[in-house]
Structure formats: structure tokens, C-alpha cells
Amino acid sequence: MLASWSLPMLLVLFAGAxxxxxxxxxxxxxxxxxxxxxxxxxxxxxxxxxxxxATNLPEIAITVSAAWRGNLGIAIGNLLGGIGVQTLVxxxxxxxxxxxxxxxxxxxxxLSLALEGTLVVAVLIMAIMASRLPESLxxxxxxxxxxxxxxxxxxxxxxxxxxxxxxxxHARNTAAEVQSRxxxxxxxxxxxxxxxxxxxxxxxAAVFAFAALATLICGVALEMSGDAIAxxxxxxxxxxxxxxxxxxxxxxxLSTGLASVRLGDDRLAISDIFGGNAFLxxxxxxxxxxxxxxxxxxxxxxxxYLAGLGVLLTCVYIAGLIFRPQRRVLGMGIDSLAxxxxxxxxxxxxxxxxxxxxx
Numbered sequence: 001m002l003a004s005w006s007l008p009m010l011l012v013l014f015a016g017a018x019x020x021x022x023x024x025x026x027x028x029x030x031x032x033x034x035x036x037x038x039x040x041x042x043x044x045x046x047x048x049x050x051x052x053x054a055t056n057l058p059e060i061a062i063t064v065s066a067a068w069r070g071n072l073g074i075a076i077g078n079l080l081g082g083i084g085v086q087t088l089v090x091x092x093x094x095x096x097x098x099x100x101x102x103x104x105x106x107x108x109x110x111l112s113l114a115l116e117g118t119l120v121v122a123v124l125i126m127a128i129m130a131s132r133l134p135e136s137l138x139x140x141x142x143x144x145x146x147x148x149x150x151x152x153x154x155x156x157x158x159x160x161x162x163x164x165x166x167x168x169x170h171a172r173n174t175a176a177e178v179q180s181r182x183x184x185x186x187x188x189x190x191x192x193x194x195x196x197x198x199x200x201x202x203x204x205a206a207v208f209a210f211a212a213l214a215t216l217i218c219g220v221a222l223e224m225s226g227d228a229i230a231x232x233x234x235x236x237x238x239x240x241x242x243x244x245x246x247x248x249x250x251x252x253x254l255s256t257g258l259a260s261v262r263l264g265d266d267r268l269a270i271s272d273i274f275g276g277n278a279f280l281x282x283x284x285x286x287x288x289x290x291x292x293x294x295x296x297x298x299x300x301x302x303x304x305y306l307a308g309l310g311v312l313l314t315c316v317y318i319a320g321l322i323f324r325p326q327r328r329v330l331g332m333g334i335d336s337l338a339x340x341x342x343x344x345x346x347x348x349x350x351x352x353x354x355x356x357x358x359x
Contacts, residue, residue: 002224002225002228003228005228007229007232007233010225010228010229010232011229013221013225014221014222014225014226014229014248017218017219017221017222017225017248018218018222018248018249018251020214020215020218021058021214021215021218021219021222021248021249021251021252022251022252022255024211024212024214024215024218024252025055025057025058025211025215025251025252025253025255025256026252026255026256026259027207027208027211028054028055028057028208028211028212028215028252029054029055029252029256031204031205031207031208031211032050032051032054032055032208034199034201034204035050035201035204035205035208036050036051038201038204039201049154049157051272051275052157052275052276052278052279053279054208054212055252055253055256055272055275055276056276056279056280056283057212057215057216057219058215058218058219058222058248058249058252059078059079059082059219059249059280059283060216060219060283060286061215061216061217061218061219061220061222061223062074062075062078062219062220062222062223062241062245062249063075063078063079063283063286063287063290064220064286064290065219065220065223065224066078066223066227066287067286067287067288067290067291067295068290068291070291071227071237072287072291072293072295072298073236073237073238073241073298073300074223074226074227074230074237074238074240074241074245075223075241075283075287075295076238076241076284076287076295076296076298076299076300076303077237077238077239077240077241077242077245077246077302077303077306078223078241078242078245078246078249079280079281079283079284080124080127080242080280080281080299080303080306080307080310081238081241081242081243081245081246081306082242082246082249082250082277082280083120083124083277083280083306083307083310083314084242084246084306084309084310084313084343084346085242085243085246085247085250086246086250086253086273086276086277087273087277087310087313087314087317087339087343088250088313088339088340088343089250089253089254089257089273090104090257090269090270090273090317090336090339091332091336091339091340091343092254092257092258093254093257093258093261093269094332094333094336095331095332095336096258096261097261097266102326103320103324103325103326103327103328103332103333103334103335103336104261104266104269104270104333104336105270105317105320105321105324105325105333105335105336106324106325106326106333107266108266108267108269108270108321109321109322109324110267110321111163112160112163112267112271113267113270113271113274113321114318114321114322115156115159115160115163116160116270116271116274116275116278117274117314117315117317117318117321118318119152119153119156119157119160119274119278120274120277120278120310120311120314121311121314121315121318122152122156123149123152123153123156123278123281123282124281124307124308124310124311124314125311126145126148126149126152126281127145127149127281127284127296127299127307128304128307128308129145130143130144130145130146130148130149130284130296130297131145131296131297131299131303131304131307132297133145133294133296133297134297135293135294135297135298136294137294137297138288138293138294141288141289141292142285142288142289143284143285143288143294143295143296143297145284145294145296145297146282146284146285146287146288146294146295146296147285149281149282149284149285150282150285153278153279153281153282156278157275157278219249222245222248222249223245226240226241226244226245226248227240236302236354238300238302238303238354239302239350239351239354242302242306242350243347253272253273253276256272257269257272257273260272270317270321274314277310277314284296301353302350302353302354305346305349305350305353306350309342309343309346309350312342312346313339313342313343313346316335316338316339316342317335317339319335320333320334320335320336
């Protein structure tokens with residue numbers, strides 16, 4: 001459908017779709033917070049699943065569109081590459097959280113966050129393992145790898161939800177100078193402000209539905225125009241999906257993360273990133289059901305490499321949450337500087353792999 005479009009027209013479509021996704025993503029995040037609070041979902045399993053789906057609607061739309069058109073390469077690249085890019089959002093949140101403040105992981109130290117990061121590592125390792133399974137291992141349009149990832153994700157967020165209550169040793173191991181108010185207090189504040197502004201639950205649901213529809217439509221436009229742009233500039237769909245497309249779909253996370261940090265909810269900012277990253281590999285199950293082909297065995301060397309990079313970056317932040325660096329270097333914590341450096345090296349390696357002659 002876009003074959004006859006010129007490159008400038010494709011770029012305008014891509015930028016326009018990305019802009020709408022950015023704005024709609026902020027509305028989705030705000031209304032999801034309001035609805036979760038008013039419907040009493042809170043930190044329950046249903047609430048965590050709703051938040052994960054709502055904040056990843058662009059990736060869902062791209063996955064559905066790519067799988068439907070049989071273009072699994074760009075879907076896989078976007079999902080695994082998106083984890084690295086969204087982890088990089090934490091670097092931006094750390095750098096722009098204000099001078100004179102302690103680094104982000106120092107302020108947000110939490111066992112729950114460390115476990116969320118561990119869940120990201122777990123599902124990524126499972127994705128790497130599933131990519132080595134035979135493509136023929138599929139029953140009723142369901143591959144065991146994608147199904148196992150989805151089950152582990154549900155179990156993981158249930159366990160994480162339990163840690164946000166009370167743990168027997170928590171009172172004796174409380175870190176000093178951490179966020180004084182509970183994680184998610186900014187969501188309660190948004191709900192109160194929405195009520196004061198006359199936003200009823202019905203209207204919040206309507207805004208949520210409209211923003212979700214706009215995100216899904218623009219996500220499809222983003223995937224189709226991105227695929228066409230990659231073809232025009234001679235860039236593989238995997239590389240485009242892992243870099244430019246992943247960056248475009250991470251704009252809502254950047255905006256909502258900055259809002260959480262400004263409101264002093266540092267834990268929520270990190271939790272939203274880890275939570276989104278843990279959910280992305282679950283979409284391989286959806287891609288397999290739609291395409292009828294086992295998605296993960298289609299993964300290329302670059303995809304497996306990106307999954308490993310995502311594991312590495314997440315581990316750095318898990319260590320930061322445990323050791324809590326206090327000094328800022330170049331305006332950010334040591335862990336954020338390490339993540340930024342590793343990501344840049346990792347992307348250089350990604351291009352080296354992609355451009356290497358095939359055997």
C-alpha cells in the first residue's frame with residue numbers, strides 16, 4: 001500500500017504516527033492510573049496486567065501488524081531491541097532528575113524493583129533458549145517457548161505483587177534515604193487531581209478507549225511506514241526495528257517516567273520500565289498465534305544478541321539498586337553511565353553482526 005510513496009512522505013507518516021503514539025501514550029498512562037485506582041485494582045494481579053498491556057499498546061500493534069503480514073523479522077527486532085532502548089530511558093530519567101540529587105537507583109532502592117529486574121532477565125533468557133528450539137515444535141498455533149514465557153511472566157508479577165505488601169525481614173533491612181512515600185503515590189495523586197478536575201470514571205474510560213484505539217492504529221502505521229523506510233534506505237528490518245522503531249515506541253515511557261520522577265515517585269518510574277520490559281517477550285506468544293509460525297525460532301543472530309544486551313543492561317541496574325551509588329558522574333549515577341556506555345558499544349556490535357558476510 002505504501003510502495004508508491006516517496007521517502008519524505010514515509011518519513012512524515014512515521015513521524016506523525018510516532019507523535020500521536022507519544023501523546024496517546026501519556027493519556028493512556030494517566031487514565032490507566034485513574035481507572036486502576038477507582039476500580040480498586042491497585043497492585044493486584046489484574047491491575048499489573050492492565051498496566052502492562054496499556055503501556056505496551058504500540059508494541060502490541062506493531063507485533064500484530066507485522067505477524068499478520070508475515071514480517072516476523074521487524075516484530076522480533078522491535079520486541080527484543082525495545083528492551084534495550086526502554087532500559088536506556090532510565091539513563092535519561094537519572095540524568096534529568098535534577099542536579100544535586102542522589103542518583104535514581106539510590107533514591108529508589110527496593111527489593112521489589114530488584115525482583116522486577118530479575119523477571120526481565122528470566123524472560124529474556126527464556127526467549128534466548130526458545131530461539132534454539134525447532135520451528136516445527138508448534139501445536140494449535142502455540143509454541144512451547146512463547147507459552148512458557150507468558151506463564152512465567154504471570155507467575156512473576158504475582159510474586160512481585162506480594163512483595164509490595166510485607167516481608168518478614170523488610171523492617172530490619174530498610175535502606176537509608178530512600179523514597180519516603182510509598183511506590184505509586186503519584187498515581188493516587190493523579191486520580192485525586194482528575195476527580196478535582198471533574199473527570200468521572202466513565203469519561204476516563206472513554207479517554208482510555210480513544211487513546212488505545214489511536215495507539216493501535218498509529219502502531220500499525222508506524223510498523224508499515226517503518227518497514228517501507230527500512231527498504232528505501234537499505235537497512236534491514238531487524239536493525240530498524242531494534243533502533244529507530246524501538247526508540248519511537250519508547251517515547252510514552254520517557255514522558256510518563258519524567259512525570260513520576262518530578263512527583264518524587266522514583267520507584268514507580270523504574271517499575272514502569274522493568275514492568276514493560278518483562279511484558280514484551282510475552283508478545284512472542286501473540287505473534288505465533290497470529291502468524292501460525294513459531295516466532296522465536298525465526299530469531300536471527302542480531303535478535304539473540306539484542307536479548308543478551310537487554311540482560312546485561314538490566315543486570316547493571318539491579319546491581320545499582322543493591323549497591324546504591326551515591327556519586328554522579330557526567331550528571332548521572334555510575335550505573336546509568338555504565339548502561340549508556342554498554343548500550344553504545346552494544347549497538348556498534350549489532351551493526352557489526354548485521355553487516356558481516358553470511359556464512
